[in-house]
Amino acid sequence: MLRISPQPLSTTADLRAALQNAVRLEHSTIPPYLTALATLSGNSASVKYARQVIRDVVTEEMLHMTLACNVLNAIGGQPAISGPDFVPAYPHELPMGVAGDLVVHLKRYSRDLIEHTFMRIEEPEIKLDIPTRTTEALEAVTPLTIGQFYTQISGQLVAHPELFTGDPALQITGFFTDPSENIAVTNVDSALLAIQTIVEQGEGTPKSPTDLQHHIAHYYRFQQFAKGMEIVEDPASPLKFSFDPAKPLIIDETADVIQMVDDPQLVTYDAADWRAEQLSVESDASYSRILNALHAGFNGKPDKVKDAVGAMFEFKTIVGELLQQKLTAGANAGQFAGPRFRYVP
Secondary structure (H helix, E strand, O other), rough: OOOOOOOOOOOOHHHHHHHHHHHHHHHOOHHHHHHHHOOEEOOOOOHHHHHHHHHHHHHHHHHHHHHHHHHHHHHOOOOOOOOOOOOOOOOOOOOOOOOOOOOEOOOOHHHHHHHHHHHHHHOOEEEEOOOOOOOOEEEEEEOOOOHHHHHHHHHHHHOOOOOOOOOHHHHOOOOOOHHHHHHOOHHHHHHHHHHHHHHHHHHEEEOOOOOOOEOOOHHHHHHHHHHHHEEEOOOOOOOOEEEEEEEOOOOOOOEEOOEEEOOOHHHOOOOOHHHHHHHHHHHHHHHHHHHHHHHHHHOOOOOOHHHHHHHHHHHHHHHHOOOOOOOOOOOOOOOOOOOOOOOOO
């Protein structure tokens, strides 16, 4: 179970700091998820399904980051998104002093990465045991979880409705296609809805693996690849879902995955692989433009969010070419370069 260090919440400044940490936390999951997504190269049905699942999770993590920024703006804070302190220097623990031994790396897709990193990041407070053919009981777990962190924030917001003095013009909506997800936060009720969306999309609920929009929560979406089979609706299951052996998920981690070096940010490329280094620098600059545009968008210039979307397409193109650079020299010869997710001024 992934846990975070308790956050002080006794003052308005504490609450704003905790929400800024929430923004950092939601963002910090995106680079490792994107890296795994980008390395899936096969065309089998299982690979296509995996790409869609991870892409959807990344989109929802971007939503969570947006909603956390909206809540922070609603209580008079200022989201800080650009800058070297915002981006984890992978391999790194997640923000807020994640306890235990979980260090998040930038690695190519693998079942091990899904099971021992992605599922640990998304693991819920109450983990449902979705059956394959038989039903088993719920497994209770103990705090402090990310969901409980958000619950503490919710409690403080309920106790202090007077904090909602932020300029409504700073709210970012319309960034996502589902109208139910475009939540402008202006009061306690809308803030609680935004936080509930963040938690349930990641963890589901204590009684269902789905979120408010009836989508499978992130933890259970990832669990499909650890189990090697899809989750399907199953009226015979008490949870209304089960893993279906008739829908196996088979991904060949050699043939279907680009053999990217682990943690590209720690790799020094040989002079013979100058193009890999050149593209790495370009991808860092493109990634930084995304963060700069988002920072401006959440701090009074909402039109800049559109610039961030454009920069995302640019970044995707650069990373696609970077992952085609097969290294020819040094200890990593034979493997491929990959994105570093470094912030550059």
